[in-house]
Amino acid sequence: MHTLSKLFLAALPFTTLVGAHHHDRSKSRHRHPSVRRQSNNRTYSVQDFYQGEDFFNDWDFFTGSDPTGGNVAYQSQSDAQSKGLAYVDDCDNSTVLAVDSTSTVPAGGNRDSVRITSQKSYNGGLFVIDASSMPVGCSTWPSFWTVGPNWPLAGEIDIIEGVNDQVTNQMTLHSGTNQTCNIEKTTGNSTFVGNVLGSSCYSTETADAGCGIEDTDTSSFGYGFNNADGGVFALLWDNFVGMSMWHFARADIPADLTAQKPTPSTWGAPAGFWSAQSCDISANFFDHQMVIDTTLCGNWAGGTAYSQSGCPGTCTDMIANATNYVDAKWVINYVAVFQ
Ligand SMILES: *[C@@H]1O[C@H](CO)[C@@H](O)[C@H](O)[C@H]1NC(C)=O
Ligand SMILES: *[C@@H]1O[C@H](CO)[C@@H](O)[C@H](O)[C@H]1NC(C)=O
Ligand SMILES: *[C@@H]1O[C@H](CO)[C@@H](O)[C@H](O)[C@H]1NC(C)=O
Ligand SMILES: *[C@@H]1O[C@H](CO)[C@@H](O)[C@H](O)[C@H]1NC(C)=O
Ligand SMILES: *[C@@H]1O[C@H](CO)[C@@H](O)[C@H](O)[C@H]1NC(C)=O
Numbered sequence: 001m002h003t004l005s006k007l008f009l010a011a012l013p014f015t016t017l018v019g020a021h022h023h024d025r026s027k028s029r030h031r032h033p034s035v036r037r038q039s040n041n042r043t044y045s046v047q048d049f050y051q052g053e054d055f056f057n058d059w060d061f062f063t064g065s066d067p068t069g070g071n072v073a074y075q076s077q078s079d080a081q082s083k084g085l086a087y088v089d090d091c092d093n094s095t096v097l098a099v100d101s102t103s104t105v106p107a108g109g110n111r112d113s114v115r116i117t118s119q120k121s122y123n124g125g126l127f128v129i130d131a132s133s134m135p136v137g138c139s140t141w142p143s144f145w146t147v148g149p150n151w152p153l154a155g156e157i158d159i160i161e162g163v164n165d166q167v168t169n170q171m172t173l174h175s176g177t178n179q180t181c182n183i184e185k186t187t188g189n190s191t192f193v194g195n196v197l198g199s200s201c202y203s204t205e206t207a208d209a210g211c212g213i214e215d216t217d218t219s220s221f222g223y224g225f226n227n228a229d230g231g232v233f234a235l236l237w238d239n240f241v242g243m244s245m246w247h248f249a250r251a252d253i254p255a256d257l258t259a260q261k262p263t264p265s266t267w268g269a270p271a272g273f274w275s276a277q278s279c280d281i282s283a284n285f286f287d288h289q290m291v292i293d294t295t296l297c298g299n300w301a302g303g304t305a306y307s308q309s310g311c312p313g314t315c316t317d318m319i320a321n322a323t324n325y326v327d328a329k330w331v332i333n334y335v336a337v338f339q
Helices: 002-010 052-058 077-082 222-227 304-308 315-320
Strands: 046-050 059-061 072-074 086-088 095-098 111-113 115-118 125-133 140-147 156-161 170-174 211-214 231-238 242-249 272-275 289-296 329-338
Touching: 046 052, 052 059, 052 086, 052 095, 059 077, 072 289, 077 086, 111 289, 125 156, 125 222, 156 231, 211 272, 289 315, 289 329
Parallel strands: 072 111
Antiparallel strands: 046 329, 059 115, 086 095, 095 329, 115 289, 125 231, 125 329, 140 156, 140 289, 156 170, 170 211, 231 242, 242 272
């Protein structure tokens, strides 16, 4: 029951990318695999490396009202930068995306935050984020995800997501084109480590739970992630094999990834895996842009999940108190896409 309501609320229902680029879908669709390989053991090379002072040149700031109903006012690039909510730290080249932790906001009001979208879109590859810290605390709902145009038609891939005092990461696929996209194995000897929360990826605006897998490692989310000095999340999107996701705490990051020559087939079982044998990947996921955001309360963090968490009072009471948001920030060492 807990899992079901959490799942139902977990989805990002109206992920309309206001101001986002729209792409011609004909390029990428219907490249249905004719040969299915068992595994992809190749070594990947850097395609795009987002880091340091150049980071914000390649991402757009979303300024619409939060499609997930959160109590946030998403800031433009100039406002976010002048308010100190988006900056590159000169000391270590990290990119910081913060929630306002100084202003008083009326209960039920919107607190300033940031949501950014990569200008470039992708149809596969190895997507990596290295962060030393993620937003934590009651009412927060941070996410690193990818999404295609016309949600849910081109799908959504949630790589990092969770709310409030959640202790492990939740990874979710939302397919919108083909109802036969499913997680193949659900128990025991599965080819991934995490726990399946729901096996049907098909999502609509009114039934948008998707197929989620919960990591089992408490360093994969929230305070546990930050206490491990953060780490790395990787999505390997292979149209022939499927979607694989890993999390590595900082001490366990594979040397080949640090060397920027990753061979994911050597990394061991992923935390989550969605097989191309049970989901037509290229039909359901295409032209994805990456998104990094922190929303507050809203459809998931503020709903039943808030009252079921160990958090005090109500979610909107939390919003009013600026000191709750001192640690509600992403500190990102880099985002990279390898091909
Ligand atoms: C990679 O996979 C291919 C096809 O399965 C196989 O022929 C090849 O030997 C593998 N290479 C390595 C280094 O494992
Ligand atoms: C910081 O990021 C820039 C890209 O904006 C890169 O050229 C530079 O090498 C990075 N510096 C360090 C110390 O990593
Ligand atoms: C959905 O995927 C299945 C399996 O790949 C395929 O047989 C079917 O034609 C697809 N349906 C649509 C509407 O694309
Ligand atoms: C997984 O377990 C099932 C029975 O629980 C068995 O039929 C199947 O062969 C197993 N698969 C693998 C790859 O071990
Ligand atoms: C604001 O939040 C801080 C930290 O959670 C707490 O110590 C403080 O009592 C709160 N203040 C009010 C007025 O709620």
